[in-house]
Amino acid sequence: MNIADLLKKSVSALSIGAGAGLLFQVVALFAPLYYADLYMILAFLLAEMAVFVVMLIKRTTMEQAALRMDGFGFDERIVTAYEHLDEEGALIRLQREDAMKQLREHRERIQIPLRPSLKRIGLLFLLIVLSVGLSVLPSGAKDRARELHSVQEEAKEKEDEIEEIIEALEQLAQEELTEEQQEMLREMTESLESSIAEYQQADSDKMLTAASQKLSYKYENMSSQLSDIIQDLQDGAGVSVVSADAMQEMADRLKKMSDMRQAKSDGSGTGQGSGGQGDAGDGNGQSGQGDTGDGNGNGQSGNGAGNDDGQNGQSGNGDGNGQNGQGEGGGSGNGRGDGSNSTPHDYISVPNAVADSGNLTGNVGNHETSEYFRAQNGLNWEGAHTSYEEVIGSYEQNAYEGIAAQRYPSGMEDIIKEYFASFNN
Amino acid sequence: MAELDRSRWNDPAYMAQRIAACEREIQKGIVGQRELIRQVMLAMLTGGNVLLEGMPGLGKTRLVSTIGRVFDLSFKRIQFTPDLMPSDVTGTNIIIKNEQGSSFSFERGPVFANLILADEINRATPKTQSALLEAMQEHTVTVGNVSHVLEAPFFVLATQNPIESEGTYPLPEAQLDRFMFKLLVRFPTREELKGIVALTEGSKEPPIEKQMDGEGLLAARNLINQIPIADAVMDYLLEIVMATHAPNPHIREGASPRAAQALIRAARAKAFLEGRFNVSFQDVKEAAYPVLRHRIIPAFDAISAGITEDDIITRILDANTASTGR
Numbered sequence: 001m002n003i004a005d006l007l008k009k010s011v012s013a014l015s016i017g018a019g020a021g022l023l024f025q026v027v028a029l030f031a032p033l034y035y036a037d038l039y040m041i042l043a044f045l046l047a048e049m050a051v052f053v054v055m056l057i058k059r060t061t062m063e064q065a066a067l068r069m070d071g072f073g074f075d076e077r078i079v080t081a082y083e084h085l086d087e088e089g090a091l092i093r094l095q096r097e098d099a100m101k102q103l104r105e106h107r108e109r110i111q112i113p114l115r116p117s118l119k120r121i122g123l124l125f126l127l128i129v130l131s132v133g134l135s136v137l138p139s140g141a142k143d144r145a146r147e148l149h150s151v152q153e154e155a156k157e158k159e160d161e162i163e164e165i166i167e168a169l170e171q172l173a174q175e176e177l178t179e180e181q182q183e184m185l186r187e188m189t190e191s192l193e194s195s196i197a198e199y200q201q202a203d204s205d206k207m208l209t210a211a212s213q214k215l216s217y218k219y220e221n222m223s224s225q226l227s228d229i230i231q232d233l234q235d236g237a238g239v240s241v242v243s244a245d246a247m248q249e250m251a252d253r254l255k256k257m258s259d260m261r262q263a264k265s266d267g268s269g270t271g272q273g274s275g276g277q278g279d280a281g282d283g284n285g286q287s288g289q290g291d292t293g294d295g296n297g298n299g300q301s302g303n304g305a306g307n308d309d310g311q312n313g314q315s316g317n318g319d320g321n322g323q324n325g326q327g328e329g330g331g332s333g334n335g336r337g338d339g340s341n342s343t344p345h346d347y348i349s350v351p352n353a354v355a356d357s358g359n360l361t362g363n364v365g366n367h368e369t370s371e372y373f374r375a376q377n378g379l380n381w382e383g384a385h386t387s388y389e390e391v392i393g394s395y396e397q398n399a400y401e402g403i404a405a406q407r408y409p410s411g412m413e414d415i416i417k418e419y420f421a422s423f424n425n
Numbered sequence: 426m427a428e429l430d431r432s433r434w435n436d437p438a439y440m441a442q443r444i445a446a447c448e449r450e451i452q453k454g455i456v457g458q459r460e461l462i463r464q465v466m467l468a469m470l471t472g473g474n475v476l477l478e479g480m481p482g483l484g485k486t487r488l489v490s491t492i493g494r495v496f497d498l499s500f501k502r503i504q505f506t507p508d509l510m511p512s513d514v515t516g517t518n519i520i521i522k523n524e525q526g527s528s529f530s531f532e533r534g535p536v537f538a539n540l541i542l543a544d545e546i547n548r549a550t551p552k553t554q555s556a557l558l559e560a561m562q563e564h565t566v567t568v569g570n571v572s573h574v575l576e577a578p579f580f581v582l583a584t585q586n587p588i589e590s591e592g593t594y595p596l597p598e599a600q601l602d603r604f605m606f607k608l609l610v611r612f613p614t615r616e617e618l619k620g621i622v623a624l625t626e627g628s629k630e631p632p633i634e635k636q637m638d639g640e641g642l643l644a645a646r647n648l649i650n651q652i653p654i655a656d657a658v659m660d661y662l663l664e665i666v667m668a669t670h671a672p673n674p675h676i677r678e679g680a681s682p683r684a685a686q687a688l689i690r691a692a693r694a695k696a697f698l699e700g701r702f703n704v705s706f707q708d709v710k711e712a713a714y715p716v717l718r719h720r721i722i723p724a725f726d727a728i729s730a731g732i733t734e735d736d737i738i739t740r741i742l743d744a745n746t747a748s749t750g751r
Binding site: 063067070075076077079080081083084087089090091092094095098099 | 435436437438648651652653654655656657658701702703704705706707749
């Protein structure tokens with residue numbers, strides 16, 4: 001292999017690789033590109049590998065080497081001698097001797113510079129410095145890329161988990177079930193599939209949290225439904241032990257997963273709920289009106305949580321959280337779901353009962369009374385479509401009652417009043 | 426003069442030495458024109474014919490006669506005129522009368538010599554010009570039903586005046602192709618002119634001595650034909666000839682296959698003259714001009730733009746360097 005050529009080509013190829021890496025880094029400054037650093041390194045490696053492959057394929061032959069040596073003033077003596085090594089004759093011999101003589105006498109002429117030109121090396125160095133410099137430069141797009149990546153990783157895990165559950169559900173012996181029960185299982189499967197879609201669409205922590213909360217709810221509900229089915233089957237005594245055990249195992253598993261998820265969301269829910277109490281909660285509520293379902297849900301729940309514990313009870317996180325409303329975050333967020341995207345902005349989805357209304361029959365941590373229905377492509381809590389003004393009015397009333405009952409921290413009263421007053425302006 | 430050692434005709438080193446001595450001897454009789462002498466020597470060493478283009482009085486006849494003396498070859502000069510007949514060149518059958526009766530006998534023309542100077546060849550009619558064709562190509566002369574073989578070595582050196590075109594018959598392409606080289610005889614420099622005047626108008630001219638003979642010249646040709654050529658050099662040579670046929674706005678018609686043959690022979694001879702036994706890229710480059718300049722027919726665009734054949738060749742040489750690996 002021609003080392004001089006290899007070095008020269010390597011510098012050129014690495015420069016191209018560094019240029020590509022620089023391009024990735026520039027893109028990463030403005031667009032979320034999580035693997036920009038990896039791509040940069042890959043560009044380097046690929047460029048160098050390409051050079052090795054090319055050099056290996058087009059490696060210098062002895063004739064080419066001889067020709068190159070002749071370039072140093074040997075007038076093609078060496079290549080001619082090399083090509084006619086196997087031939088004999090007076091002229092051939094003379095030519096060979098002449099070539100050897102010239103080579104001996106002027107060997108010092110053959111000087112092939114190994115080092116590539118300084119200009120090329122300088123360019124490569126500059127490109128590398130720029131690429132590395134840009135890679136450590138912070139930017140909003142990079143933060144966003146990290147967040148997105150983390151969300152996607154987590155979503156992927158969840159998708160796998162859900163697929164596993166779906167598979168397990170499909171393996172249950174459905175032939176022993178009634179049509180109604182089979183329909184239930186089908187709905188469970190479809191519901192889980194819609195959760196996969198939600199995870200696939202999740203591109204922020206907020207969406208991920210919403211999807212997780214929804215999934216947690218689904219798990220718990222499914223666990224309950226499966227338990228019911230098992231009970232029905234056992235009552236009818238027409239089911240095999242194996243099927244019953246499998247279903248029971250599945251129900252336990254779902255329950256466990258739901259509990260784990262709720263336990264996990266307790267930590268993050270507190271933060272959200274707290275936000276709901278303050279400006280952030282209000283803000284979410286506002287934006288939720290006209291924007292996405294999740295935004296609405298969180299905001300609404302933020303406010304709702306601030307008002308009462310009952311709502312917390314719906315999602316099972318009410319205990320001790322009180323006003324922080326993380327339960328509502330999940331609850332009402334889920335309630336909106338994707339459906340709210342196509343819902344006119346003057347209607348929002350609210351829980352079918354508020355905690356302090358006295359109509360809620362469920363207990364904290366027990367969701368048996370919670371009902372849900374499928375609306376379009378999402379799993380929604382059963383609720384009524386109420387006009388925006390009514391909702392705001394109801395909230396305002398609750399807020400003022402809360403102020404009267406001194407449920408809010410001192411100093412917040414005016415803020416709450418101003419907030420609701422702003423809707424009336 | 427050193428005695429010729431005929432036993433060493435096959436010794437490349439000895440022959441290279443003799444040829445170099447010949448060149449030096451010719452230069453004694455011709456002031457300047459070293460390049461011209463070198464190229465005429467190349468043609469002689471490869472058995473090619475030369476077309477010289479230049480003004481009258483530049484020493485063309487002197488060059489040929491000097492070569493004749495150095496190589497100990499017979500020399501004839503034919504002045505081509507519009508009324509020159511083919512038989513004036515080739516010879517003719519004449520009636521001989523004696524005691525036995527009358528019979529035809531072939532009277533040899535001036536073409537029967539080793540060295541022919543066809544002076545102002547474009548002044549003769551095409552019919553007479555073509556009388557030289559067979560001699561140049563086949564080295565035979567056919568009169569009636571009899572072909573007469575010309576003595577080897579046979580070498581034609583024709584001249585033509587580039588500016589006086591009135592009453593001339595330009596050589597057709599087919600005939601031009603039979604000349605291995607077309608050489609341009611340039612006007613001498615002031616110093617060279619001074620030397621020419623001193624040489625020709627002085628009291629005595631330096632003696633020109635024989636350095637070789639016809640037999641030795643043929644042996645040298647045989648040796649030159651054996652000079653090895655590297656594949657890359659051969660590729661380069663072919664690339665150049667093929668490039669004359671590539672689409673080129675300045676070329677109406679490219680060189681014939683004879684150009685490739687002539688280029689190989691000329692490059693080999695040049696290497697030999699320089700004491701090398703291999704052909705270099707530079708040999709091919711330098712041989713390309715005299716070999717190709719009369720074989721390329723320039724397009725009207727080139728003629729109108731004042732682009733000469735040599736300019737076209739230079740561009741081809743500059744553009745085709747892939748085979749050289751540089």
